[in-house]
Each structure stands twice: as C-alpha cells, then as structure tokens.
Amino acid sequence: MTRPFDEGHPQAKSSSSVVIIVDDDAGLRASLDSLFRSVGLETRMFGSPAELLGGALPDRPGCIVLDVRLPGASGLDLQGQLTRRGIRFPIIFMTGHGDIPMSVRAMKAGAVDFLSKPFRDQDMLDAVTAALERDAQRRAEAAAQEDVRAQYETLTAREREVMGHVTAGLMNKQVAGLIGLSEITVKIHRGNVMRKMGVRTLADLVRKAEALGISHARKATDQT
Amino acid sequence: MHDRARASSAHRAGLRFWSAALALAVFLVDVLTPLEGAVAVLYVVAILLAAKTTRRNDIVFTAAGCFILTIAAYLLSHDLHTVASPALRALVSLAAITITTLLALQNQAATNDLAAQARLLNLSHDMIFVRDRRGVITFWNETAEQTYGWSAAEAAGRVADELLQTAYPDQREIIEATLLGTGRWEGRVEQRTKTGATLAVDTRWALQRDHIGKPVGVLETHTDVTDRVAAHTALVQSERRYRRMFDASRIGVVEEDWSGVRAALKSLDTDGAGLRDHLAGNPGFVRQARMLAKITDVNPALQKMVGASSPSVFIESVDRLLDQNDRSFVGALIAFAEGEPFYEGETELAGLDGRKIPVLFTITFPAEPDGDRNVLAFVVDITERRQSQDALLAAQAELAHAARVATLGELTASIAHEVNQPLAAIVTSGEAGLRWLRRDVPDLTEIAAAIDRIVAQGRRASEIVTRIRAFLKKTPAQQDMLDIAEIVEEAALLVARELSKDSITLAIETEPGLPPVRGDRIQLQQVLVNLVVNAGQAMSGQSEPRIITLHVGVAGRGNLAITVKDTGPGIAPQDMPRLFDPFFTTKHDGMGMGLAICRTTLEAHGGQLTAESLPGSGATFRLTLPFGQELALP
Numbered sequence: 098m099t100r101p102f103d104e105g106h107p108q109a110k111s112s113s114s115v116v117i118i119v120d121d122d123a124g125l126r127a128s129l130d131s132l133f134r135s136v137g138l139e140t141r142m143f144g145s146p147a148e149l150l151g152g153a154l155p156d157r158p159g160c161i162v163l164d165v166r167l168p169g170a171s172g173l174d175l176q177g178q179l180t181r182r183g184i185r186f187p188i189i190f191m192t193g194h195g196d197i198p199m200s201v202r203a204m205k206a207g208a209v210d211f212l213s214k215p216f217r218d219q220d221m222l223d224a225v226t227a228a229l230e231r232d233a234q235r236r237a238e239a240a241a242q243e244d245v246r247a248q249y250e251t252l253t254a255r256e257r258e259v260m261g262h263v264t265a266g267l268m269n270k271q272v273a274g275l276i277g278l279s280e281i282t283v284k285i286h287r288g289n290v291m292r293k294m295g296v297r298t299l300a301d302l303v304r305k306a307e308a309l310g311i312s313h314a315r316k317a318t319d320q321t
Numbered sequence: 322m323h324d325r326a327r328a329s330s331a332h333r334a335g336l337r338f339w340s341a342a343l344a345l346a347v348f349l350v351d352v353l354t355p356l357e358g359a360v361a362v363l364y365v366v367a368i369l370l371a372a373k374t375t376r377r378n379d380i381v382f383t384a385a386g387c388f389i390l391t392i393a394a395y396l397l398s399h400d401l402h403t404v405a406s407p408a409l410r411a412l413v414s415l416a417a418i419t420i421t422t423l424l425a426l427q428n429q430a431a432t433n434d435l436a437a438q439a440r441l442l443n444l445s446h447d448m449i450f451v452r453d454r455r456g457v458i459t460f461w462n463e464t465a466e467q468t469y470g471w472s473a474a475e476a477a478g479r480v481a482d483e484l485l486q487t488a489y490p491d492q493r494e495i496i497e498a499t500l501l502g503t504g505r506w507e508g509r510v511e512q513r514t515k516t517g518a519t520l521a522v523d524t525r526w527a528l529q530r531d532h533i534g535k536p537v538g539v540l541e542t543h544t545d546v547t548d549r550v551a552a553h554t555a556l557v558q559s560e561r562r563y564r565r566m567f568d569a570s571r572i573g574v575v576e577e578d579w580s581g582v583r584a585a586l587k588s589l590d591t592d593g594a595g596l597r598d599h600l601a602g603n604p605g606f607v608r609q610a611r612m613l614a615k616i617t618d619v620n621p622a623l624q625k626m627v628g629a630s631s632p633s634v635f636i637e638s639v640d641r642l643l644d645q646n647d648r649s650f651v652g653a654l655i656a657f658a659e660g661e662p663f664y665e666g667e668t669e670l671a672g673l674d675g676r677k678i679p680v681l682f683t684i685t686f687p688a689e690p691d692g693d694r695n696v697l698a699f700v701v702d703i704t705e706r707r708q709s710q711d712a713l714l715a716a717q718a719e720l721a722h723a724a725r726v727a728t729l730g731e732l733t734a735s736i737a738h739e740v741n742q743p744l745a746a747i748v749t750s751g752e753a754g755l756r757w758l759r760r761d762v763p764d765l766t767e768i769a770a771a772i773d774r775i776v777a778q779g780r781r782a783s784e785i786v787t788r789i790r791a792f793l794k795k796t797p798a799q800q801d802m803l804d805i806a807e808i809v810e811e812a813a814l815l816v817a818r819e820l821s822k823d824s825i826t827l828a829i830e831t832e833p834g835l836p837p838v839r840g841d842r843i844q845l846q847q848v849l850v851n852l853v854v855n856a857g858q859a860m861s862g863q864s865e866p867r868i869i870t871l872h873v874g875v876a877g878r879g880n881l882a883i884t885v886k887d888t889g890p891g892i893a894p895q896d897m898p899r900l901f902d903p904f905f906t907t908k909h910d911g912m913g914m915g916l917a918i919c920r921t922t923l924e925a926h927g928g929q930l931t932a933e934s935l936p937g938s939g940a941t942f943r944l945t946l947p948f949g950q951e952l953a954l955p
Binding site for chain 2: 102122125128131134135209216218221
C-alpha cells in the first residue's frame with residue numbers, strides 16, 4: 098500500500114481535498130485538526146451532527162471523520178441522514194472500546210473504516226487517504242458518466258434507436274430490417290452516433306451504452 | 322405558779338396565827354399560874370414558828386411582842402421592888418428571846434440566799450435536780466417539772482433513774498466511779514417523760530460533798546437535745562445518702578471550685594456577646610480559666626473512668642481532667658458567666674494512661690451565695706455507646722461504598738469513554754506535533770499548540786481519575802464544611818457522559834450565596850449521583866423531552882433544599898410506599914439499595930429525602946439538609 102503522507106512526503110496530496118471532523122470533544126477535535134493539517138490536508142470541524150447538517154458542505158473531494166457516540170444523534174444516525182440527503186462523503190468512524198456491535202452496523206451502512214481511540218496517526222491518515230481516493234474516484238466516475246449523458250442528449254430519437262440496436266450487437270442490415278430503413282440510412286445514423294458520442298470503435302460505444310444503462314436493444318435481440 | 326404562791330401565803334398566815342396564839346398562851350400561863358420558873362423562855366417557840374414564815378418582819382414583830390409580853394407578865398406578877406430570883410428569870414427569858422431572834426434572823430437571811438439560788442435554778446432552761454447518794458430526788462426545778470411532766474412534789478423522794486428510766490451510754494458503775502473520782506460526769510442519755518416520750522438529753526453531773534469531804538448528793542443538769550439530735554441525725558443520714566450516691570454512683574461526679582474563675586471573668590469586664598468574642602480571640606484565657614477551675618473531689622466512678630487509684634490525682638484543676646482538644650469548656654464558661662444554672666455538653670477526658678474518654682456531662686452552677694465553690698459536674702462515659710455508634714457508622718460507610726462501586730459499575734462504559742477521550746487527544750496531539758517537528762521547516766507555533774493540548778488533556782485525564790478515585794475511596798464519614806455548589810458540580814461531572822449518551826439534558830439551577838453544609842463530601846455526592854442516574858435511567862427508553870432539573874436553594878429556616886426532577890414516566894403509586902425500602906427495585910438488574918442508602922445518608926446528616934410523582938409527568942426527589950453551624954471556637 099502506498100503511503101502518500103509518510104514523513105518524506107508531507108504535502109503529497111492535492112490541497113483540494115477536505116477532511117470533515119465531527120466530534121463533541123474539543124480536545125480531540127483540535128488534535129485531529131492539527132494532525133491533518135500537518136500533512137497538508139484542509140479540515141472543517143463540527144462539534145455535533147446538528148452543526149454539520151446546519152452548515153454548508155464543500156463540493157470537493159473529502160471525507161468525514163466521525164465519533165460514533167455523539168450527543169444528540171449518534172454517529173450512525175448521522176450517517177443515515179447524510180445518505181438521505183445525497184451527501185456521499187465516505188465516513189471514517191472513531192469509537193471507544195467495546196463498541197463492536199456498533200462498528201458492525203456502521204460498516205454495513207457503508208463506513209469506509211473504523212478506528213478505535215486512541216488510534217495510531219498513520220492508521221488514521223491511511224484511512225483518510227483511502228477515503229479521499231475513493232471519493233475522488235467516485236467523483237471522477239460521476240463526472241465521466243455525466244459527460245456521456247450529455248453526449249447522449251445530443252442524439253436524435255432515430256440515432257438513439259440505431260445506437261441501441263448497434264450496441265446490442267446487430268448488423269447494419271439487421272437494424273435496417275428491424276426499423277424499416279435502408280441499410281445506407283442506418284449507416285449514416287450510425288456514423289452520426291459514433292461522432293456525437295465521441296467514439297471510434299464499436300467497443301467504446303458499447304461501454305458508454307452500458308454506463309448509460311441502455312438495455313432495450315438486448316430485448317430486441319431476444320425477440321429475434 | 323399562782324396556786325403555789327397562794328398556798329405558800331396561806332401557810333404563812335397559819336404560822337403567824339399559831340405563833341401569836343402560842344405567845345398569848347405563854348403570857349397567860351406566866352401571869353395566871355404561880356409557876357416558879359422561866360416560863361417566858363417558851364416564847365422562843367413562838368419566835369421559831371414565826372421564823373418558819375421566812376419573813377424578816379414576822380420574826381422581828383414576834384420577837385418584839387414576846388419581849389413586851391415577858392416584861393408585862395413580870396410587872397403584873399411582881400412589882401418593881403422585888404429584884405430577886407423572878408427578876409433574874411425574866412432577864413434569862415429576855416436573853417433567850419433575844420438570842421433566838423438573832424439566830425432566826427440570821428437563819429432567815431441564809432434561807433433567803435438559798436431561795437434566791439433556787440429561783441435561779443428555776444429560771445434555767447435546763448432540767449436541774451438534786452439527788453442524794455442513793456439517787457433519791459431532793460430538788461426538782463421548774464424546767465424539770467415542765468419537761469419531764471412530774472411536779473417537784475411528785476418527783477421528790479423518788480429514785481431518779483427509776484423515775485426517768487434513764488438509759489446510759491456506758492455502764493452505770495463506771496459512770497459512778499468517774500463521778501466519785503473526778504467529781505463530775507457528763508454524757509448523753511435517754512430519758513422517758515411522764516407521758517412516755519423519749520428524750521435525748523445532754524447531762525452534766527456535779528458531786529456535792531460535805532465539809533469533811535463526804536459525798537452527800539449529786540446536782541444533775543440536763544439539756545433536752547431531742548430536736549437537735551433528730552436534726553443532726555437527719556443531716557447525717559442525708560449526708561450519708563448523698564455520700565453513697567457520690568461513692569456508689571456509676572455516674573462520675575466532680576466537685577469543683579470556680580470562685581477563681583469568677584474573679585478572672587470579673588476582671589475581664591465584658592458582657593455576653595463581648596465575652597464570646599473575647600474567648601474566641603483569646604484561647605490563652607480559656608486555658609487559664611481551666612487552671613482556675615479547681616477540683617475539690619472526684620468520686621470513685623470518675624476515678625475508675627480515668628484509671629486513677631485515688632481522688633488525689635485530680636485534686637488539682639479541670640485542666641488536668643480535660644483533653645487538650647476539649648471544646649466544651651468554653652461553652653461552660655459562657656454559661657457560667659451568663660448565670661445559667663447548668664450546662665450540658667460532650668467532650669473527652671484525658672485518661673491517666675493517655676487514653677481519651679468520650680463523655681457526656683452536665684455541670685451545675687448553684688445560685689446560692691457560695692455556689693461558685695460548689696460547682697458539680699456529672700459525667701457519663703459513652704465509650705461503649707461511641708464504639709457501637711462508630712461501628713454502625715462504619716457499617717453504613719461500607720454499605721455506601723459498596724453502593725458507590727455498584728453505581729460506578731453501571732457507569733463503566735461512560736467512564737471508560739470519558740477517560741479515553743483525553744488519552745486519544747494526547748496521543749493524536751503528540752503524533753501531530755512530531756509531524757510538525759519533522760517537516761522541512763518545523764512549525765514551532767503548531768508544535769507549541771500541540772504540547773499545550775497534551776498538557777491540558779493530561780490534566781483533564783488526571784482530574785477524571787482523581788474524581789473517580791475520590792468517589793470510590795473508602796473512608797470513614799467526614800464532618801467538613803462543604804460548599805454545596807461544588808458538590809453538585811462534581812456529581813454532574815461524574816454523570817455527564819452517561820447522560821449525554823442517552824441525550825439527556827441536565828439543567829442545574831443553583832441559588833447564589835448559599836451557606837455551607839456540614840458533612841461528608843463523597844456521601845453527599847453519591848446521593849446526587851444516585852438520584853441523577855436514576856432519573857436518567859427512568860427516561861432512557863422514552864422520546865424527547867429528556868430533561869433533569871436539579872435545583873439547589875433554601876427551604877424554610879436554616880435548611881438547604883435540593884430537588885431532582887425528571888420528565889420520565891414517574892413512579893407508580895403502588896411503588897411509592899416501598900420506594901426507600903432496602904432491596905426494593907423496579908430495575909431488572911437493580912440491587913434496590915440506592916435510595917435506601919441515600920435516605921440513610923441524609924438522615925445521618927440531619928436531613929431528609931422524600932419523593933413525589935404524578936404518574937406520566939415525571940418524578941421529583943427532594944432532599945433537605947441543615948446548614949452547618951461553624952463551631953465557634955477552637
């Protein structure tokens with residue numbers, strides 16, 4: 098495993114990431130803040146779930162470091178509320194001793210890591226690194242999918258129809274027969290689709306179709 | 322007395338008559354009969370009769386009459402010419418009359434002296450009688466008549482010992498021998514009166530002797546001391562009774578002389594309040610007063626109490642008897658100065674073996690003029706009572722300790738978390754500090770901040786541990802002056818994490834300026850922790866609101882009141898009467914000792930613990946404690 102925050106590489110990570118600390122204990126909050134900043138991470142601190150939910154969260158790669166036992170609502174409750182609001186930051190839970198049932202529940206609910214207090218700094222930083230990478234990846238994927246969708250939006254209804262059949266593996270001739278067009282016309286439509294979707298090969302087009310979840314073409318194939 | 326005078330005067334008149342009659346008879350015989358002889362000599366008899374009246378005038382008158390009659394008879398019978406033998410006989414008769422008269426007059430004078438002496442004896446308040454050698458009464462004075470009941474006539478001729486049934490303190494023969502040997506005897510005897518009453522009599526005897534020294538009689542003088550003896554006997558008995566109480570009592574008694582203390586107090590010249598202040602500021606005076614309060618006697622019970630073999634060890638001052646840490650003497654001193662009749666208190670005596678003896682005492686200050694010299698202190702040894710009380714307190718402390726352990730056991734998870742928090746902060750700050758240090762350019766500001774956090778969090782952890790250790794400490798109950806606000810705050814800190822776990826709000830309302838209370842910090846803290854944890858547990862399963870309101874204020878005169886009110890389901894009416902019973906619990910894993918111990922603890926502090934509840938609208942526990950009275954003096 099790579100250790101981007103090892104002593105030799107204090108500022109290895111992009112400063113655009115943010116670590117959100119939620120703990121009611123001011124002392125621990127300040128300690129975590131110091132730790133994260135010492136490796137060049139930006140932090141936000143909240144004393145309670147209510148503060149977190151009340152404040153504006155940055156739209157940047159980030160993660161949440163959260164105490165399982167918090168006044169007001171528990172860390173698990175907060176996890177649920179964030180999910181319902183569509184906030185997808187990965188969560189690293191901190192816990193005291195003897196909270197095993199709670200850790201199991203947290204992991205099931207999608208926590209990326211679970212650290213017992215007091216934890217080793219490297220463990221915390223590793224967990225944060227992993228969470229940030231995961232968030233960055235998620236964001237990248239989300240962004241990529243958004244591009245494909247935008248390209249897809251530019252297709253005409255007929256072009257989308259042709260794309261569906263082509264990505265389902267039909268020959269131009271089969272597509273022409275299926276939708277009652279000449280093979281030439283189908284070929285033109287197909288050329289437009291390849292151009293608008295920004296792909297050169299059929300394989301690329303198929304991957305984009307899968308990302309978009311276009312599946313009715315498969316059904317059409319089944320019907321043949 | 323009158324009768325006697327009258328009788329005596331009639332007797333005298335009779336004597337005069339017979340004397341006159343005899344003189345006349347002699348005259349007639351002398352004149353009318355031709356008897357040759359000194360018939361006139363018989364006039365002597367008339368004079369002697371007249372002398373019996375013991376009146377001088379009677380004798381002189383009779384003598385003169387006889388003289389005249391003798392001369393008259395001579396002149397009638399013989400004329401002046403004859404001077405032979407008849408004249409000689411007449412002269413002899415006249416000489417006899419003259420001599421008899423002179424003797425009678427002399428005798429009369431002597432008798433008068435004797436009568437005067439007898440009157441004097443009659444005037445005496447003592448019973449006086451004279452008896453002869455055989456014991457026969459010959460004289461009996463008026464006081465004897467009145468006291469014994471027999472008249473002089475009745476008593477005369479009786480044997481004194483038989484008449485009076487005299488009981489002697491010694492053998493009669495020995496007394497007689499003493500009388501003969503020394504001429505006197507005195508002693509106390511018992512005699513009976515005519516009515517049968519018994520008299521106690523002080524008696525003095527004097528032996529009378531005749532001119533050749535032969536004993537002829539005894540003069541007995543008696544003083545009736547019956548009343549005096551009775552009074553003395555009563556006094557002796559009373560004295561004996563009190564002595565017995567003093568000697569045999571199990572209560573220690575100390576007789577003290579405080580006159581020196583009085584003098585010292587007078588020299589101070591301060592009034593009541595001034596005196597208190599003065600004593601508070603001058604322990605030296607108190608010490609001096611302890612020296613001035615002299616002990617005059619201590620009874621066997623007190624000697625035994627302090628391990629002394631004789632009272633003499635303590636015939637010194639109160640200072641010797643009281644322990645050095647005594648605080649009661651000041652109170653007694655003030656009571657004494659203010660004229661209180663007594664003062665009660667509790668203190669410790671200094672035993673001879675160095676042991677301290679806890680005692681209750683009452684000291685009395687008699688109001689009579691010489692009362693300061695007769696101050697009495699009654700002392701009861703309460704060692705055994707103190708020991709059983711101590712054992713009870715120790716058992717209560719044990720139980721309270723066990724309950725504290727149990728209470729903290731319930732809070733273990735919260736406590737572990739609470740201790741872990743600062744430790745986690747310390748570790749993380751340390752690691753962060755190292756990272757700041759190892760940067761290419763170490764950031765000293767960040768490092769300093771990290772170290773500051775480490776120090777602060779280390780202290781915080783230590784405080785938590787100290788708090789918990791104090792709470793779990795097993796010590797005998799203390800009697801300190803306590804700031805209740807502090808105790809409430811500490812109790813709140815102990816339960817804060819437990820409450821926050823269940824999102825329970827603890828609202829503390831403390832009225833400002835509350836006086837201190839006296840008692841044991843940990844035990845009172847335990848009561849509050851218990852009540853708050855109970856309230857929290859009552860609400861843990863329910864939805865909002867979950868609020869505990871702890872109010873600290875004043876209730877009535879001189880009492881502190883704390884209420885712990887929750888918004889839980891309340892107490893079921895059927896549980897109410899048994900709420901404070903030991904082993905009564907509604908929790909599935911409860912021991913049922915918490916509230917019982919809380920109530921015992923408060924009662925040991927002179928307070929109370931009560932509960933009230935309207936089912937559905939929470940429960941309120943209310944405790945009261947008396948505000949502590951600071952002991953005025955060291």
